[in-house]
Amino acid sequence: MKYIEKLRNSGLRPTKQRLQICEVLFNSEKTFHFTINELDQKIKKQASDKISLATIYNTVHAFEKKGYLKQIPINSNQTYFDTNISDHHHFYDLKEEKLIDLENADVGPINILKKINGKKIKSVEVLVKLED
Amino acid sequence: MKYIEKLRNSGLRPTKQRLQICEVLFNSEKTFHFTINELDQKIKKQASDKISLATIYNTVHAFEKKGYLKQIPINSNQTYFDTNISDHHHFYDLKEEKLIDLENADVGPINILKKINGKKIKSVEVLVKLED
DNA sequence: TCAGTAGTTTATAATGATTCTAAAAAGGTG
DNA sequence: CACCTTTTTAGAATCATTATAAACTACTGA
Numbered sequence: 001m002k003y004i005e006k007l008r009n010s011g012l013r014p015t016k017q018r019l020q021i022c023e024v025l026f027n028s029e030k031t032f033h034f035t036i037n038e039l040d041q042k043i044k045k046q047a048s049d050k051i052s053l054a055t056i057y058n059t060v061h062a063f064e065k066k067g068y069l070k071q072i073p074i075n076s077n078q079t080y081f082d083t084n085i086s087d088h089h090h091f092y093d094l095k096e097e098k099l100i101d102l103e104n105a106d107v108g109p110i111n112i113l114k115k116i117n118g119k120k121i122k123s124v125e126v127l128v129k130l131e132d
Numbered sequence: 133m134k135y136i137e138k139l140r141n142s143g144l145r146p147t148k149q150r151l152q153i154c155e156v157l158f159n160s161e162k163t164f165h166f167t168i169n170e171l172d173q174k175i176k177k178q179a180s181d182k183i184s185l186a187t188i189y190n191t192v193h194a195f196e197k198k199g200y201l202k203q204i205p206i207n208s209n210q211t212y213f214d215t216n217i218s219d220h221h222h223f224y225d226l227k228e229e230k231l232i233d234l235e236n237a238d239v240g241p242i243n244i245l246k247k248i249n250g251k252k253i254k255s256v257e258v259l260v261k262l263e264d
Numbered sequence: 265t266c267a268g269t270a271g272t273t274t275a276t277a278a279t280g281a282t283t284c285t286a287a288a289a290a291g292g293t294g
Numbered sequence: 295c296a297c298c299t300t301t302t303t304a305g306a307a308t309c310a311t312t313a314t315a316a317a318c319t320a321c322t323g324a
Contacts, residue, residue: 079282110240116223122226126257
């Protein structure tokens with residue numbers, strides 16, 4: 001299996017559950033956005049075995065910490081994650097409550113002029129809210 | 133009272149509670165960021181009467197809808213609001229878990245090149261995460 | 265002024281996402 | 295296989311937020 005190596009290399013044991021979650025998350029043509037709840041539904045459909053919700057939470061957080069997933073900063077009652085870990089941004093369609101990727105190239109270069117003493121910039125994320 | 137007019141003009145009855153919340157939110161030299169919980173604490177100290185948590189939620193949402201407050205898109209278990217309603221952005225200090233204003237002038241002009249069919253851009257918000 | 269009404273406040277319950285717990289199960293190593 | 299550590303799990307706990315429904319209050323017009 002192609003994910004065993006990946007997990008081992010990051011110090012995560014390649015358990016049956018993690019491998020199945022990998023399949024659902026990373027074995028698709030396109031990257032996508034999801035909430036834990038949506039992922040849970042998707043796993044119910046695609047995975048052969050039942051995976052407990054706690055495990056899904058654990059795994060998603062583990063993957064995020066390892067950099068295989070990104071959290072998307074947005075105000076929602078649920079946390080959104082992205083399987084697209086490239087440096088990019090998002091539209092948020094307020095009506096549909098849907099996220100749309102916004103590639104770096106589709107945003108002019110961003111230059112943060114203000115510096116904060118003793119702090120480094122870790123990331124710059126742009127959220128573009130859309131209305132009709 | 134200077135807030136009575138403001139509330140009436142936006143179709144909100146100037147109740148005792150709302151006026152007191154206005155004092156806490158808008159009667160200060162500097163703008164600030166807060167969570168509902170922090171606001172509740174602040175009201176407990178500054179306001180003469182007790183205001184129920186439900187009212188604080190209601191009022192903050194009403195003010196946000198009227199444009200007197202802005203929600204800050206950030207991943208946190210609590211929702212952050214800003215009394216600074218000018219068009220601006222934020223640093224988020226991951227270690228201190230503190231927000232810092234980032235004025236528009238301190239970010240180069242942002243040009244969103246990608247257009248979404250039938251949708252207008254309502255806002256463009258930049259979140260700059262800081263680490264040590 | 266007063267009654268009617270629509271809007272507000274309130275305490276409390278309900279909801280729902282997320283985290284915690286502690287016991288069982290599984291992976292890895294020798 | 296035996297051992298130890300990590301992981302999974304069901305269910306409980308937590309906690310921010312929203313809903314409820316009854317009491318209250320601001321405004322309107324007679």
